Amino acid sequence: MGLSRDLAQTREFFTSRAAGWEDRHADDDVLFDWAVSQLGLSPGDVAIDAGCGSGRALTPMRAAVGPQGAVLGIDATPAMLHEAARLGRQAISACALGDVGRLPVRDGCAAGILAAGLLPHLPDPVGTLRELARAAQPGARLGVFHPVGRLTLAARHRERGADAHDMNIDPDRIEPLLVEGGWALEFLDDADDHYMALAVRDG
Numbered sequence: 192m193g194l195s196r197d198l199a200q201t202r203e204f205f206t207s208r209a210a211g212w213e214d215r216h217a218d219d220d221v222l223f224d225w226a227v228s229q230l231g232l233s234p235g236d237v238a239i240d241a242g243c244g245s246g247r248a249l250t251p252m253r254a255a256v257g258p259q260g261a262v263l264g265i266d267a268t269p270a271m272l273h274e275a276a277r278l279g280r281q282a283i284s285a286c287a288l289g290d291v292g293r294l295p296v297r298d299g300c301a302a303g304i305l306a307a308g309l310l311p312h313l314p315d316p317v318g319t320l321r322e323l324a325r326a327a328q329p330g331a332r333l334g335v336f337h338p339v340g341r342l343t344l345a346a347r348h349r350e351r352g353a354d355a356h357d358m359n360i361d362p363d364r365i366e367p368l369l370v371e372g373g374w375a376l377e378f379l380d381d382a383d384d385h386y387m388a389l390a391v392r393d394g
């Protein structure tokens with residue numbers, strides 16, 4: 192996979208953090224369950240976890256779509272996918288190495304997409320949101336989610352020297368980005384301990 196400079200930096204940042212990723216935020220499972228429930232998935236659906244990391248959302252996604260459904264996690268950092276494999280997530284989903292800006296799926300297949308912790312790492316958020324919209328059925332939901340408050344997240348990125356685009360999730364910016372990307376904002380939950388912009392695929 193040929194990497195842009197941005198994606199190479201993202202991969203470097205997450206490679207050193209991949210081992211034990213979920214141990215550092217062990218209480219987040221409840222928030223992930225809630226985030227996946229907001230996608231409104233049904234048995235038999237196709238669900239995508241864009242920027243899946245260690246695959247924490249893959250478990251509730253599989254529970255929602257059942258054995259007849261399909262779950263795809265995609266991430267650009269091999270070490271994150273190794274962590275997902277170590278945690279057994281490849282037994283319940285397909286986990287692919289790749290760029291969420293070029294999803295290996297056909298048009299209109301997904302009923303729900305989660306983008307957890309992803310948007311601040313996208314230099315071209317509109318281009319990626321359009322690609323997610325391409326993969327989504329009309330009426331599919333997208334959850335732009337963080338299991339941490341927006342301001343805490345930005346402070347964490349500054350502390351750790353992440354080259355993050357935290358403004359992508361600013362309350363006055365997220366809706367125009369989503370609309371340009373082919374999504375309509377359903378609600379924005381900009382809480383102290385989590386963030387969710389839930390959007391619906393136009394059309």
Ligand SMILES: C[S@@+](CC[C@H](N)C(=O)[O-])C[C@H]1O[C@@H](n2cnc3c(N)ncnc32)[C@H](O)[C@@H]1O
Nearest residue numbers: 242243244266267268271289290291307308312
């Ligand atoms: C903050 S982590 C979140 C991981 C996981 N979704 C979670 O919430 O635990 C962001 C993840 O997005 C991935 N990522 C960032 N940009 C990406 C891109 N363009 N394509 C695929 N993955 C990407 C990183 O490799 C990293 O694993």
